[in-house]
Amino acid sequence: MVAGPVKLRVGVLALQGSFREHMTLLRRIPGVEPVEVRTKEELDSVAGLIIPGGESTTMALVAERWGLIPELRSFAASQRPIWGTCAGLIFLANRASGMKEGGQALLGGLDCMVQRNFFGAQINSFETQLPAPPCLPRSSDASDTFRAVFIRAPAITETGEGVEVLAEYRLTEEEQAAQGHDSVAVAVRSGPLLATAFHPELTQDSRWHELFVQMVQQHAADAAAAAAAAPAPDPFAKLGRAPNRPADLPFY
Amino acid sequence: MAEQQRGTQAVKVGLAQMLKGGVIMDVVTPEEARIAEEAGAVAVMALERVPADIRRNGGVARMSDPQMIKEIKAAVTIPVMAKARIGHFVEAQILEAVGIDYIDESEVLTPADDVHHINKHTFKVPFVCGCRDLGEALRRIAEGAAMIRTKGEAGTGNVVEAVRHARAVQGAIRQLQTMDDDELYVYAKEIRAPVELVRQTKALGRLPVVNFAAGGVATPADAALMMQLGMDGVFVGSGIFKSGDPAKRARAIVQAVTHYNDPAVLAEVSCDLGEPMVGIDVREKGFKSYAQRSE
Numbered sequence: 001m002v003a004g005p006v007k008l009r010v011g012v013l014a015l016q017g018s019f020r021e022h023m024t025l026l027r028r029i030p031g032v033e034p035v036e037v038r039t040k041e042e043l044d045s046v047a048g049l050i051i052p053g054g055e056s057t058t059m060a061l062v063a064e065r066w067g068l069i070p071e072l073r074s075f076a077a078s079q080r081p082i083w084g085t086c087a088g089l090i091f092l093a094n095r096a097s098g099m100k101e102g103g104q105a106l107l108g109g110l111d112c113m114v115q116r117n118f119f120g121a122q123i124n125s126f127e128t129q130l131p132a133p134p135c136l137p138r139s140s141d142a143s144d145t146f147r148a149v150f151i152r153a154p155a156i157t158e159t160g161e162g163v164e165v166l167a168e169y170r171l172t173e174e175e176q177a178a179q180g181h182d183s184v185a186v187a188v189r190s191g192p193l194l195a196t197a198f199h200p201e202l203t204q205d206s207r208w209h210e211l212f213v214q215m216v217q218q219h220a221a222d223a224a225a226a227a228a229a230a231p232a233p234d235p236f237a238k239l240g241r242a243p244n245r246p247a248d249l250p251f252y
Numbered sequence: 253m254a255e256q257q258r259g260t261q262a263v264k265v266g267l268a269q270m271l272k273g274g275v276i277m278d279v280v281t282p283e284e285a286r287i288a289e290e291a292g293a294v295a296v297m298a299l300e301r302v303p304a305d306i307r308r309n310g311g312v313a314r315m316s317d318p319q320m321i322k323e324i325k326a327a328v329t330i331p332v333m334a335k336a337r338i339g340h341f342v343e344a345q346i347l348e349a350v351g352i353d354y355i356d357e358s359e360v361l362t363p364a365d366d367v368h369h370i371n372k373h374t375f376k377v378p379f380v381c382g383c384r385d386l387g388e389a390l391r392r393i394a395e396g397a398a399m400i401r402t403k404g405e406a407g408t409g410n411v412v413e414a415v416r417h418a419r420a421v422q423g424a425i426r427q428l429q430t431m432d433d434d435e436l437y438v439y440a441k442e443i444r445a446p447v448e449l450v451r452q453t454k455a456l457g458r459l460p461v462v463n464f465a466a467g468g469v470a471t472p473a474d475a476a477l478m479m480q481l482g483m484d485g486v487f488v489g490s491g492i493f494k495s496g497d498p499a500k501r502a503r504a505i506v507q508a509v510t511h512y513n514d515p516a517v518l519a520e521v522s523c524d525l526g527e528p529m530v531g532i533d534v535r536e537k538g539f540k541s542y543a544q545r546s547e
Contacts, residue, residue, distance in 0.1 A: 016272070016509075017271075018269045021269060053269075055331075057289060058274055058293070061503075062506065062510050086270070087270075100328065116329060120351070121331075121351040122267050122352075123351055125258065126257055126258045127257055149263060203262075249460070249462065250460050252260070
């Protein structure tokens, strides 16, 4: 067997939510090997991690039950890049409001204030086109806007120093009246952390994934030791049964 | 800046995509809703009576009191779903006005229209509908359902019908994938589904929306079984709050759905759960099927 070039292992936290959609988009990027992450071993084997959309309370509880929170904290401390979408953004924020009674476990690291369910119930969920920030790669899609899908989305109401705002959303008059803000940040970057309130994984547009892969490549190049990646654990090895998962959903 | 668009197919299906790999639990009070959220439910279904009680009490089962739904909404931060009767588009309008996150057009309630389902395209709120086979699933999607659940038999604590329906859908999709494109027209006619959706399902190798299991899941093993059969997540109705230790069972089922492929984890979370709900054998004389109430 001829060994191919070493691929960049990018993990997607696969506890709950839209992790398969992230995997689908990562597969389109040459040189990337997407990995579903449920255990410490899988987490240790990746160079960067995406925390997908889903219910942040559920993800936090499942992660806590298996002691994954400290592992995620040490992953973040190692400066390996992490990208949180929607629920993942809530995980990364230092401060959050609108949490369930009794609070929920947060990873932290991103100096900003996030409000959960900022736009309200599902009936207020929406999609729109937003201006593409200059850092977004243009190779796969040269358009100046990107499609942003917000599902019971959080919003970033305050950002600390050193947090770069990549996209803002200007509230409608109705939303301004309800919130007392004119606009909110919906995509930010700070060091190895990227966070978006919307869901690039629900669209055909892979540019946000390309941006994150660039961040991981940069970090991996800096930390040359990461090159000797371990072989992927087979998630079905424990079962002795062929995978019976259906294929992926279409993009709308 | 471009206008924001609400209620698009991406937004409707998108919420279901966020629920994947999760457990949606039936609750009848704000306290139960809090227990479900604490256990890690991705959403709750607000009801006046769980299906096991609907079965026992009989009579006509209708949409819940909107006041009670509002109280449950106020108690939790996760999405709240509620049931409307099949074909009762005014109950659906009321639930949309209350700000519910997802409507279940459900055969567990007494159908209001024995011919037509709700035209779900006219709503901004997304709908989930039940199915027993591929044709039924695609008919609901054609009417605008943004999420499907296999029907099973609600309120029985017996997973056999849920398995039957999941296998029927998955098996038909596998069969469809081996078909010649020329054969799809007649196949669509046979299963009484739009040929475009049949073609899309063949191309994808799955339903074009999220598909959860429902109707009879009572244990972590049941939940993992449905996941291994290819479902995207599970609804648990009476199985949790009709059992001996609801909080513990709820937590265990949540863990089982994430780690459905790991028997060691499943063994661990299945220990000491107390009494499961009492089950009903669906082959008993006089058993009333809810799944057969609509097609």
